[in-house]
Amino acid sequence: xxxxxxxxxxxxxxxxxxxxxxxxxxxxxxVALTGVFTLVCAAIYVNLDAVDVAFTEAAVGSGISxxxxxxxxxxxxxxxxxxxxxxxxSIVLSVSIVIALMLIIANLPLLGDPNAPIHLHVxxxxxxESKTIFHIPNVVTNILASYRGFDTLGETIVIFTAxxxxxxxxxxxxxxxxxxxxxxxxx
Amino acid sequence: MKDNFSSxxxxxxxxxxxxxxxxIFGLYVQFHGDYGPGGGFQAGVIIAAAFILYSxxxxxxxxxxxxxxxINQYLMCSGVLLxxxxxxVSIFFNGNYLDYNVLASDRSTGQHIGIILVELGVGITVAxxxxxxxxxxxxxxxxxx
Numbered sequence: 001x002x003x004x005x006x007x008x009x010x011x012x013x014x015x016x017x018x019x020x021x022x023x024x025x026x027x028x029x030x031v032a033l034t035g036v037f038t039l040v041c042a043a044i045y046v047n048l049d050a051v052d053v054a055f056t057e058a059a060v061g062s063g064i065s066x067x068x069x070x071x072x073x074x075x076x077x078x079x080x081x082x083x084x085x086x087x088x089x090s091i092v093l094s095v096s097i098v099i100a101l102m103l104i105i106a107n108l109p110l111l112g113d114p115n116a117p118i119h120l121h122v123x124x125x126x127x128x129e130s131k132t133i134f135h136i137p138n139v140v141t142n143i144l145a146s147y148r149g150f151d152t153l154g155e156t157i158v159i160f161t162a163x164x165x166x167x168x169x170x171x172x173x174x175x176x177x178x179x180x181x182x183x184x185x186x187x
Numbered sequence: 188m189k190d191n192f193s194s195x196x197x198x199x200x201x202x203x204x205x206x207x208x209x210x211i212f213g214l215y216v217q218f219h220g221d222y223g224p225g226g227g228f229q230a231g232v233i234i235a236a237a238f239i240l241y242s243x244x245x246x247x248x249x250x251x252x253x254x255x256x257x258i259n260q261y262l263m264c265s266g267v268l269l270x271x272x273x274x275x276v277s278i279f280f281n282g283n284y285l286d287y288n289v290l291a292s293d294r295s296t297g298q299h300i301g302i303i304l305v306e307l308g309v310g311i312t313v314a315x316x317x318x319x320x321x322x323x324x325x326x327x328x329x330x331x332x
Contacts, residue, residue: 071321166319
């Protein structure tokens, strides 16, 4: 019962945050509210006993990405900070996504259902081996680094590639040269 | 935007006090990943947060002397290479790629060693990539002179 009350409370906060994200007109408050949104998501994950996911969400979603978004907004020229586009297409898109998800929800297994397909395939084996054979209490780490080690290697390479891409895009002089070139052409 | 906030005494002192504990907490999350929530990804982000706080408060110049760009880029690559190297080492011990069972005499120790090394690689890469992201975002200027 407590679980349901806390979940209801958190999800209602999510609704309010989304409403204000749509309502507000300044980009910096959109960024701040998105940070609030992901932090509340992290609280929901803790409530669902997915502590690792919550940890990642809090650190990456509401920490680093909010900082990077604030930096990006701060770099915008003065006139563009409060300029927002017409929200109508995005509202239509998100409402249609919500309707599609609502239609699918009926087919999903109930929350915490032990007979759900995902709990019957390899998960029991992972939990048993991790505890008794490998003596690693955190099954999530074990799955992430050992059973799915190759996946995690791929994820690491994705992050590495993203870093390289941002470094190449932002610290090389190509962009400055281009803008200079355009200005010269205008003159 | 102002480039540094070190003139404000509150921010200055608080960030000085917080810098070391954030890194210690990051290391705890990194090496305690087998036993509690956490692991390379989260620890990397937490450690990067300490350095980002430093360069936010004391300016991007000081941040780049603390973590030079060259060293940061070398570490970025070395994290991925460490991860890949663990897999290759396990091939040399007659196992499959990334099979940690063969790294030590018994399965459990091998798994522990493998997971700690792999998570260390992930942590190094994530931390340095986040620092590099912040530094390149912060030193990026749209020239309109």
